[in-house]
Structure formats: C-alpha cells, structure tokens
Amino acid sequence: MATPETLETTAAVENPAVGIDQSAGNFTYDVKYDFDAGTGLSERVVDYISAVKKEAPWIREFRQKALKTFESMPLPTHWATKDLENINFDKIRYYLSQGTKPKRTWDEVPDDIKKTFERLGIPEQERKFLAGVEAQFDSEAAYSNIKEAVAKQGVIFVNSTEGLREHPELFRKWFGKVIPTSDNKFSALNSAVFSGGSFIYVPPGVKVSHPLQAYFRINAENFGQFERTLIICDEGSEVTYMEGCTAPKFSTSTLHSAVVELVALKGAKIQYITVQNWAPNVYNLVTKRGIAHEEAEIKWIDCNIGSRLTMKYPGVVLKGRKARGEVISIALANDGQHQDTGAKMIHAADETTSTIVSKSISVGQGRATYRGIVHIPKHLKGCKNNTECDALLINTNSRTDTYPAITVRGDTHAVQHEASVSKVSEEQIFYMQQRGLTEGQAMSLSVNGFINDLARQFPMEYSVELKRLIDLEMEGSVG
Amino acid sequence: MQSLEIKDLRVVLTDAPEKEIVKGLSLAVKTGEVHAIMGPNGTGKSTLAKVIAGHPDYTVTSGDVLIDGKSILEMETDERARSGVFLAFQYPSEIPGVSIANFLRAALQARLGEGEELDATAYYKKLYSKMDLLKIDRKFTSRSVNEGFSGGEKKRCEILQLAMLEPSFALMDETDSGLDIDALRIVAEGVNTLRGPKLGVLMITHYQRLLNYIVPDFVHVMYDGRIVKSGDKNLAIELEAKGYDWVKTELAKS
C-alpha cells in the first residue's frame, strides 16, 4: 500500500518544519499501517474508526449522524467552484494509523514514521522554541508532548483522541458548539470521520509564553486527513498555536478537511497561526471558527500557499461585549491552484470590533479568491469592522476575485470595506533592474514588499521562510 | 439689553464622568460687551464654549447657563442657537455637498415662524454684502460648507455666518488660531463691524495678539476649569508680558 520513497529535489532548507518549502515535503517513506479503514465511506468505516479509538457510544452516534448529514448535503457549487465535483469520495481512504496512542519521546516513535519528522526538522524545532508539539502522521498523532513547565501550569495539550478519552467533561461542553456538524458539507464529513488534531485547555489567567505547535503530515496516497482541533482558553488566559502541514505530491487527489473550534472566554486571547503548504494535488477544505466572549480576542493568521483548491474562511463569533476578532491572511495561488479564502465576522454583542486584512498573489494561471462575511444584526450598538483586501496579479493570465457580503443593521456602527487589484509596478521593476537586480529578483522583492506588513505578524521563523518561499514561487514567473 | 450668565458651572466628560473639566465657573456677559477669556492650553476654555452650545460630549453636573435669566441647559443645541447663542468653532466641520447658500438659508428659515418663507432676493442681497465685507469671493456661496477651505477661509466663513444669523451672543473659540496676520486683520475687522449694542462677545484665546485687533472690555484668566483673575484689557497686556506661569505662581501664593 505504501509508496516507496520518492525524492525529487534536495533544495537546501533552513527550516522545513514550518512547511513552507514545498519541495522539502515532497517525499514519502514506506510505512506499515496497523489500522486501515479501507477505501470509501460508509457506516462500517465510521464504526471502524470509532472502534479503533474505543470511543464512548455518544461519539459513535455523533459520527453516524454526521455521516447522514454529509450524505444529505449537496456540494456548495451554487457559489463555490465546480472543481469540488472532481473529488471522488469513494476512492479515498478515511483512516490509517499505527495506533491511537502518541509517544511522549521521539525515541519511542517507530523509525519509519520518525524519520519523516526528523527530516522535516520537528524535534529540533521543539527543542528551540516551542512549548509543546504534536506531530500527526496520517490519521493519528505519532508524537505529542508538552514541556513540563507548561504542563505544571495546568495547560492541557493532547490530541483529540486523548482529549475525548481523558477530558470528556471539558471536551464535550464545547465540541461541535462553535461549528455544528451541519455548518457545511465538509464540517459534516469531518464530524463523521475525524481523527487527530489538538485539544488544548488553558486554565484561567495562564499565559503560555511559547507557541504550541502541531504538525500535520499526510503520507499515504488516496488519503483523507480529518483532524479536529478544539482550543479552550479560560478567563484571562493566552495561547499561541501554530500549525504546519505538508504532503508528498501524488498523481491522485488527496483530501484534507479539518474542523477547528476556538473558545476564548472572558478576556482570553487566542492567536492561531496556520501555514498551509500542501502538495498541489490536495483539496484543502477546512472550517475554522472561534467564539470570543466578553473582551476576549481571537486572531487568525493564515497563510495559504500550496494545495490544488483551498476553501477556508476563518471566522470569529463576537459573542461578548467588546470582543475583538481579526483575520490576517496571505494567499499565493500558482499555476493550477485556486486559493478560495477569506473571513467571517459575526458580531453578536455591543461594541465588538473586527478586522480583516487579506492579501493575495496570483501567479501564472493561479486564481486567488477572497470571500468574506461581515454580519452586524439588529439591536447591537457601536460595532466596527474594517476590511482590506488587496490582490496582486503577476502574469497576464492570472486571476483574482473578491466576493464580500456585508450586512449592517442600525445607525451606530462603522463598517468599511476596501479592495484593490494591481500588478507589480513596471517603474519599480525598472528601477531595481537599473540598480543591477535581475527581473526575477526585482519581482520577488516587489512581491515581498506587497506582503511585508502582514508577514511581519508571523513569528520570526515563519516570516523568514515566507520570504524564501515567495522567491521560490516567483522563479520562472517572469519572462 | 440682554444677558448671558454662567453660574457656578461644573462640567464632566459624558463618556468619562469622573473627569471634571469646568470646575465651578461663573461669568456674566451683556450685549454690547466684549469679554475675552485667556488661559493656557487644557484649562477648559474650549469646553466652556461647547458646553454653552450644547455639545453632547459634555455633561453639566451642576450650575446653570441662562439667557436673560432663563436657563438654556434643558434646550437642544438648535434651540439654544435660535435663542441667540452662536459658536464660532475652533475647527469648523466640513460638510460635503451642502453649499454655503443652502446652509445659511436653512439656518435663517429655521428662525422664521411656521408658514413663513424666507425672502430669497433680500437674502442674497444681504449674503453678498456680508461676503464683500469679509472679502469672501461670491463664488463661495455654491461651495460646500468648509470643504477644502484654507484655515483663513474657514474662519471667515464662521464670521460670515455670525453676520448672517445675528445672534445676541457670539462665543468665539480660538478664532485666531491658524491665521496669518492678514487673515487675522480681516476677521477682526469683520467682528468689529458687528460689534454694537445688540451683540455680546465672548472671545476665547490663547494669545494676546487677537486682542490688539478686537479690543475687549473685560479680560478673564481661566485656569484649571475656573476663572482665576478678571480685569480690563490691561490684564491681557500684563499676561502677555509675564506669561501664564505668572498666574500659576500668583495662584500658588494665595
């Protein structure tokens, strides 16, 4: 079943763990799976997953119900791309693992899996600057550990399988409450077959000083990864979570469909950073949403570079007075890619504030789409939203779309949306060429300048890699 | 003769009621008189002017403001204006799309009784003569109120409105700020022409310079939300010579 190692390039990579460099993730090692739900989706497959995980009956029922919801919902092609119709749900493998219990030390991780993560540089990263790491390999976490000092503060950081097993009271309270099963077809699919992902709980007042990181790796062909992440920040606490993802490039399509739910209780702050760099055969259809209670803050920092099609609109439900929501996103769509990303800001309390800043770059025949919802329903006072979308088109056949939807009720709010589309200035390029740079270098500099203010919001390790990646992606885009 | 009386007025910020800005201020201005209030920045001079006009950012906690013995504090901003209070703004608002002609017409129309119509011919005649007086180009009538005006043009436009609306009391909030000497002279000439038995003026200024052109009958020094010293025009000259620190030391002594 597993593919022998196929290594195509060996570009020098400073920090492959963040999943920036596509070539760095494009390899597979032969892995033996102990658990395999087979190909296709059915009640039997759902039961199999539930049984492997030795789940409580309510979870099994939740899954089966979700499967029915998934089957009953049409693909959202009345607004989304018809490319969704090319997903063959019967050809996908929904569960592959070597077991459901992640290891606490890298020494315990089986060699065939460990060498993948070592090559991606994860253990090294962990030593350097992380408070905790979870490394998911196909359906389950192979490794999960949290630094002792952080664990002593009462912070829980485990994978979702463990979370459900060991902290059911906390988990169940919020699970599926931010994103109901029927939110969309893919959240229903995830609810039926979810496996892996992180469960984080930060106790009141605890500020986790270093980021927690999850790394999602798809190894198998024809596979679907469906992690489920739930982060609960109790009153006044703070956490930063980072996720990176890669997969080898296969000729057949791979599906990644995660559900991420965030809960920021009164005064809490959650920062969620994603760098998505899937291989160009991956359908990346992800539902991400947070609830921000009174004076809480949820900030999504989202970078989408790889995949064939990404559909992802991180959202914040501003449920408590003075809650703040922010989405900052960078998307780069190269040939054959469609980055359909955006944000949802649902205001549900007075004096709530939301900000959306989105920058996209379309290269070659790449297509970047921004879709946004800003909703301020009746009887609220003093809400604010500011949205900015800027698109940069590199080649004559590049494409960009912008589809915002803004609803405002009442006369005490201030809402502003602005979008612009431009290309790299010819004068700018000429100026740089006159100073001796090649056209490609000048183009890279320009593009980096375009996203510079957003890139700075990423942690250092990420933003350096982002710049490097832009250079890589821009290679050959001119001339 | 009419009177504007401010009695032991205390004012806080509406959004931050713990912050008191005017702290028990009393003053009486009669028509025919020109009063100047001077004082360092941040002592509540501009607040006083806005409070009298009824700005929603400020809340009166005690004391009173009366015109001819009648309190105006329960009145809305527009009612106060129609009772004879005119505020010449330090930073006049720009109102895109509303021409000066239409704006002043609406303001004058509001002063007429039910069913009365403004005489358009007389209105334009008066408007043009006042504009000539203030050296404002007649083309300005079709321009939007204050939009794209220079600092001097904005202040002249304020004086034009003062001339057109003929209030009993003019509160002039830092009318001299941002004016060069020529603009200051034009504005001062305008005010001086309007000076007379029917108008009382309360000039708020940081600098003595303006008072060389509009000579006040009374000068008050405001400090920390109160009037701490009053006198005639010589007080202004003394203040200019000694600076505001002099007031602070005087206060410290007492």
Next chain:
Amino acid sequence: MSAVLQPEATAGLTAADFAAHMARSADLPAWWLEAKKAAWNRYVATPLPKRNDERWRFSNVAAISLDGLKLAPTEATSAAALPSFPRAAELIFSNGELAGKTELPKPLRDKGVIFCSLRYALLQHGELLQKYFQRHSADLGSEKFAALNTALTTSGAFLYVPKGVEIPDAFAVQHSVAGENSSVFPHTIVVLEDQAKATLAEFFVSHDNAGRQFASGVNDLYAAAGAQLTYIGAQRWTPETLSFQSNSIVADRDARVLSLNLHLGGKQARHESHSRLKGPGAHSEMLALTIAENEQEFDQRTLQTHQAPHTSSNLLYKNVLLDKAKTIFSGLIIVEPDAQKTDAYQSNRNLMLSDEAEANSLPGLEIQANDVRCTHGATTARIDPEQEFYLLSRGIKPASAHQLLVFGFFEEVLTKLENEALHDALRSFIESKFA
C-alpha cells in the same frame, strides 16, 4: 407557431391577459409578435427567484408575488406633471398608453433624429428597432420579469440619434400608472450613433395612491463610437408597488455613458444594470441614489463588464436608510482576459438614519487581466455627529439638518450631471419624498 403556455399560478397575469394583449397588437410586425410569444413562454417556464439563488442573496424573495395583478386599464387617464427642465421633446405614457407628447423640433427631424413611442417605432422604424431590441440584456437574475416585459410591453420610448448629431436639451419620458394592481411594462431603447450626444430622462411615477401596483421595465441603451449618452431614470412608485427594472448599457469605442437612477418608491424595488465596455476608450459612469424608508426594500444589482482594453468604469451607489428599510447592493466588476489597462471603480455608501434599517453590501471583483486598476469600497455609517452638531449649532432643526446632510451626501452624485436644470429637477424630485 408555438403554443402559448399557461402559468401555474393563475391568480396573476394569465394566458388570457396575454391573448388580450396580443389581440390589441395584431397590427405590429410579425417578428415582434413572435418575440412576444417566445418571451411569454420563457416567462411561464422560468420559476420565480429562489432563496438559495446567489443572484438574489439577501432579497426577500418570499415576498415576491404576482397574484392579483392585472394589465393596466387602457382608458386614458390624465398624467401627473413632469418635473420642469428644458427639453428637446417629451413622451407621456399613462397606464402603458401614449397619453401626451410634444413634437420633435423640425431641425432635429431633418437631421434624422427619431424620438417616438415604441409602438410608433415598431410601425415606422421596425427594422431599425429590431436591430437593437434586446440585443443585449442585463442578465442579472430578473430574466423572468424581463421576459414578461417583452411579452406585455406597450409603452416606452425609442430615441435614435444619427452620427454626429449633438442635442443639448434632454428628452423627457414619463410613465405613470393608475389603479390598484395595475401592471405596466415600460421598454425604452436609446441608440446613439458615432459621435452623437444626447440625454434622456425617464420618470416612473404612480398617478394615484392606489395601493399595490406592478412594474417590470427594461431599457436598451447603446452608445456607438465616440457617442455620449446620459440616461436618467427616476422612480417614485406607490409605497406598495413591486417593481423590477433591467437596464443594459453598451458603450463602444471611446463612447461615454452616464446613467443615474433614482429610487424613491415601491415596497420592493429591484434594479439591475449591466454595462458592457466593448471598445477601447469606452467609459461607463453608473450612479444611483436611493432613499429607503418604512419597510421598503431596494435591491440593486450591477455588473461592469470590461471586454476591451483601455476601458474604464466608475460606479457610485448611495443609499440613505430610515425606519425599518432595507437595501441590497450587489455589484461585480468583470475584467475579461484581454481587457488590459482597465480602470474600474465601484463604491457603495450607505447612510444609516435608523437603528432598525439594514444595509447589505456585496461588492465583487472578477479580474482576469493583470495590468488593471480595479478598486472597490463599501461603507456603512451614521451621520457624522460633529457635522450634525455644527448644523444644530446654527439653529437648524434636527429634521432639516438631516435633510441637508442627506442632500449633501447625494450631491457627490448629482453634481456629475452637466445639465444644471436636470440636476435641479432631480433635487426637487427627491425633495418630494421628504414633503
């Protein structure tokens, strides 16, 4: 000849109504009658808009009902007065019939200018009309109602201006409706040949306060190379009226089209406008002003299609919302792959005067060429409190202060009209809503 279909909901306009209408149209050209039959069948076959139709997002589609509608009675009624402005000629329609007109001045007739009713045009200039009638359509969701317009239209103007003829004064058209549940289907066609210049101002009003009425209008506006076309559409139906209007604008090489639509009336009024920039140098200025009050819903859908390089368009739609009113602005700029050097702008500004009003804004872009300048913006805000205070501090009463600020808000759009008399006429038309 195909069979005539019977709509499922028989309560509204029926096959019998269509037959009666056709019986009265027997003297018109065969192509026209065929087109009507085909359109009627398209109307019947096309379902009413559905909730999940993206083109009707946020619209109260459940409230759209054609039940009880009838063709407007044909007996002549005296028409409401048109706003005053100097005009080249006028056509007055009442309940879908020509009720009054002024003759086109002889010098214009001598130059080949045509300004007549749709019916007259069909009889006298059939071939010319056929060339332009629905050559393009808005195609923004109201196809069913546009088909109904073709099937049942009796009224509308045809303006044809030959090459190089410039006419400074506007052509005036008025459509008025009387009677409850009366339905009218105005269809105006304006064709400006190369380098021609003309203005047409069209007013849609309810003649009496007869409750619910229905209007489905369509306009075909063409500006050939270098032509300059100004189109004004001002609507004040009864507050219970259901109305649809679909306008198609085509601008050829170096042509400039300015369209300004004013929306005051109706319970539910939808307006679609589609500009196609077909030749290099073409420009379309798309403007709209809306005052929404009580429970009115104004639904505006626009499309700026740039099909040629070096084209430009500028859209500015301003809405003022009071009471429980609702507006929807959904606009899209499409830049086709070859339309390099496009300069397109789209802006929707909503001024909220009530805590219960709802403004929806969907400003969209689909860009397939890289050397372009495309921007859009949408803002929803209240009256600036400092501006309001300034007006009040001058003794202006709150209601008239708001009115001044509303006109101030609108002025940015009205000021784009070169014709001052028309500018003033529109101002007074808007004032009628405040009266």
